[in-house]
Amino acid sequence: MPERVVSFQGQSFHKLRRSYQRRGALFKDPLFPASAQSLFFKREPPPGLSWRRPREICKDPRLFVDGISTRDLHQGSLGNCWMVAAISCLASEPSLWKKVIPDHVDQEWNPKRLDLYAGIFHFRFWRFGRWVDVVVDDRLPVSADGALLFCRSATPREFWSALLEKAYAKLNGCYEALEGGNTAEALIDFTGGVSEPLSLDREALSLHSDQRRALFQTLAKAHERKALITCFIRPAEGELVESVMECGLVRGHAYGITAVKKVLVPERPCTGRMSRLLMVRMRNPWGTTDWTGAWSHGSQQWQQITHTDKEKLGLPFLFEVRVKEEEVLICLQQEDRRMRRKNGDGENLPIGFEVLKVEVNRWSRVQSVVEQAASSVYMDSRSVTVRACFSPGRYVILPTTFLPGATGRFLLRLFSHSRMQLHELTEDLPAPSVFHCCLPQPSVVTTVHLRRVTGLSVPRQKGHFNKSNTFLTFCLNFYCLCLFILFPPLFLVVPDVYAVVRCENDTIRTRVFKAEGNPEFNLRTIFYRRYSNVHISIEVCLILIALHVTRARTHKESLCYIILSWALSNS
The missing domain is CATH 2.60.40 (Immunoglobulin-like)
Structure with missing residues (x-):
């Protein structure tokens, strides 16, 4: 079944490009103009800011230079490290970034046919059950010193990351709307998948080694199945966001996980016994600080690992365990309100859900709670996720808002190893039979x-x-x-x-x-x-x-x- 793609704000990329190619002109997007309204909704643009096309920034611009890599990105002066970390993870998996950047070969500059260049690009993002195709022109905000103001690639003549960020800013209303987001939300927009948060500040993780091993196995399985994983350090009370810790990590910044590996290291040199070390490798997308603790770059601990194991530490995720019970991942998502931030109405509703085990032959609405099988906490995030094991039977999911009377559109998704079907319960009683006129009503x-x-x-x-x-x-x-x-x-x-x-x-x-x-x-x-x-x-x-x-x-x-x-x- 082909995936559904809709044009954002009715703009068709192919129609617009053909039109401007025939006219021999460069596209100027009237819906996301090169002006202050596309940049900010609270503060003023910096002095000396201008909008330039890639050919006005460098002589030989390219969409990609030597392919796409997780090392291509630099954040710029916008507080959207959450999005940059998600893009960095996206770049590690070709099957995923080719969905976000469709027709990447066709969109590339052709130096032999400059007459075909129309200054227009398009990108796709997953929103509320469908892929949305967003068209942008190639005019990018540039600071007074001639450098790109926001996200940019490590190679000055490569522009895929800057144009992708512009399309995402257009989808969300403006560039400023991208400040202070959630990496999990960006990963959903880039993949159409489901995000599952894992908290590392649980006391059980620090006290029980089996809990740490279970967490590592979860990460290892997910990474092996090519899931995108990110992490960040939540500042404690009194700690500043973006403050650098002694180990070199930055509080509040998002990191991409690039490898999950189990290696053998000598326990004691004299005995020859080996112990297993559980390692997770993270990448800093903006590259200004490095991890300086144990196993950092150049540390002596790396001398304990064989050359073969060093070469294997580049492995590139989906959680499925099937025993007598069925493990199910349930995700409740509400419509994104980030694009309403310009109008002062961008707050999410606190949402959550309950899972009730009901009768195996029920096809009507639940009138009273029978047996609660699982539940989520209420959160004002875009999505709420719960992973739980269910015994054989029939279950009803009740999505709700925390505030009585609050309404909104929502999307409910289930992920399981076996095939499952969802049905909406709309009736209080079962549908009448074909002979209902001859039979009495249920009493x-x-x-x-x-x-x-x-x-x-x-x-x-x-x-x-x-x-x-x-x-x-x-x-x-x-x-x-x-x-x-x-x-x-x-x-x-x-x-x-x-x-x-x-x-x-x-x-x-x-x-x-x-x-x-x-x-x-x-x-x-x-x-x-x-x-x-x-x-x-x-x-x-x-x-x-x-x-x-x-x-x-x-x-x-x-x-x-x-x-x-x-x-x-x-x-």
């Missing part, structure tokens, strides 16, 4: 919660019978005795059990469990009953698989299936 709503079965005890091998006095065990012993008499005395009984709940024309069956101990069905069902005098029946069915082995030289196996059921009824 009673009944929920059934089948928790477990107790008293099951099954013989596992020849000559072993149970002495329990329960009726279930008596029947099991009787059948096993018949098998023991009718067949040669070498058999093994492999028992399974399931339950069936019946009400009027509805039948709900549990999955099959091993009939050992007290099987936990934990089945919730709901019935909209037309006839209150018709009983609800619950059947517990036991499947015995008798494995018969002959005494011939070449052993042959035969299976005998016996299904026993006990029915209970309740009105």
